Amino acid sequence: MTSASDNPAIERDVPLGPMTTFGIGGPARLLTRPQNAEQLAAAVRWAKQQGEPWFLLGLGANILVGDSGFDGLVIKNEARGASFDGPRLRTESGAVVADLIELALEKELSGIEHFVGIPSSLGGALWQNLHFLAPDRESTLYIGEIVESARLLSGGEVIEVDHDWFNFGYDYSTLHDTDDVVLSATLRLTPGTRAEIEAVIAANRQWRGRAHPPDAHKNSAGSIFRKIEGVGAGRLIDAAGLKGTRVGGAEISHHHANYIVNTGGATAADVRELIELVQQRVKADSGHLLTPEIGLVGDFQNATDW
Ligand SMILES: Cc1cc2nc3c(=O)[nH]c(=O)nc-3n(C[C@H](O)[C@H](O)[C@H](O)COP(=O)(O)OP(=O)(O)OC[C@H]3O[C@@H](n4cnc5c(N)ncnc54)[C@H](O)[C@@H]3O)c2cc1C
Numbered sequence: 001m002t003s004a005s006d007n008p009a010i011e012r013d014v015p016l017g018p019m020t021t022f023g024i025g026g027p028a029r030l031l032t033r034p035q036n037a038e039q040l041a042a043a044v045r046w047a048k049q050q051g052e053p054w055f056l057l058g059l060g061a062n063i064l065v066g067d068s069g070f071d072g073l074v075i076k077n078e079a080r081g082a083s084f085d086g087p088r089l090r091t092e093s094g095a096v097v098a099d100l101i102e103l104a105l106e107k108e109l110s111g112i113e114h115f116v117g118i119p120s121s122l123g124g125a126l127w128q129n130l131h132f133l134a135p136d137r138e139s140t141l142y143i144g145e146i147v148e149s150a151r152l153l154s155g156g157e158v159i160e161v162d163h164d165w166f167n168f169g170y171d172y173s174t175l176h177d178t179d180d181v182v183l184s185a186t187l188r189l190t191p192g193t194r195a196e197i198e199a200v201i202a203a204n205r206q207w208r209g210r211a212h213p214p215d216a217h218k219n220s221a222g223s224i225f226r227k228i229e230g231v232g233a234g235r236l237i238d239a240a241g242l243k244g245t246r247v248g249g250a251e252i253s254h255h256h257a258n259y260i261v262n263t264g265g266a267t268a269a270d271v272r273e274l275i276e277l278v279q280q281r282v283k284a285d286s287g288h289l290l291t292p293e294i295g296l297v298g299d300f301q302n303a304t305d306w
Helices: 037-050 097-106 120-129 195-211 234-239 270-284
Strands: 009-017 029-033 054-057 063-065 071-077 082-085 088-092 131-133 141-143 146-154 158-163 181-188 250-252 260-262 295-297
Touching: 009 063, 009 131, 037 054, 037 071, 037 181, 063 270, 071 131, 082 097, 088 097, 097 120, 097 195, 181 250, 250 270
Parallel strands: 029 071, 054 071, 063 295
Antiparallel strands: 009 029, 082 088, 088 181, 131 141, 146 158, 146 181, 250 260
């Protein structure tokens, strides 16, 4: 980074496990924590100018960091400014979705409360098109539905894009196929009452409390495999009799078969081996090939992308 005093310091050899919900992974050789969108853009530009490999980290809730860590610059996005313009919520990309839900509730604005209880930064949410069941529990709501526009760092330039740029799909946005970085975004919310919004929050918390492993925010990366339309993923793993199967400290949750939990001291190698074991057993049992939905960060020997 330039030595400009308003840019955050660069730290060295920082353990990444504690910055992920899995609690797994080696250190970042370099790490910086931008506090606003300008510092975020500066960090990415610096890495590119230096030829340093870089990785943008939100809350680390959808990734597995390798045991040898990341040999480059990890940019831990702490750009969290947010403000309202009528029903529009303009927010920097490091904002935590839980905090945005609270802000919107204060203004009696609805649309983001459906994602309560899911660990995510705004940037991570747009990358993966964060989703959860609608109140009818029949359909799915996606964060992409409330995205109006965004500011990106793209090829070194700051550009404005609209909703359509993202091509939002299931577990997908255009961000998967570029190295563009979301600096900030505008979410279009709709007026609601405090009581209505709080009712959704309470119902979703209750549903999640029943369906998800109790410590999942501290020892998992959420669902490991993409669901197969009409079939699911957890159901296939359960049907193959794999709940409770372990490799080292990694275990298929007894609570929810599509979660791998770190029972303590699990390594990234344990998780990868368990993922491969599940893929083989489910394929043999049902004929379906499960595809992981989490991202791999750092060096994974013999690993290609999923
Ligand atoms: C207990 C638990 C429950 C979960 N439940 C759900 C659920 O119900 N629904 C659901 O959809 N997901 C769920 N997840 C998955 C996870 O919460 C989401 O994928 C979330 O959006 C990840 O956000 P993050 O900030 O942690 O991203 P990270 O894991 O930090 O990063 C994920 C990817 O996004 C990229 N990224 C992050 N910020 C930006 C940015 N500003 N610009 C460009 N790219 C960026 C990263 O580089 C990385 O490639 C769950 C996870 C856990 C642990």
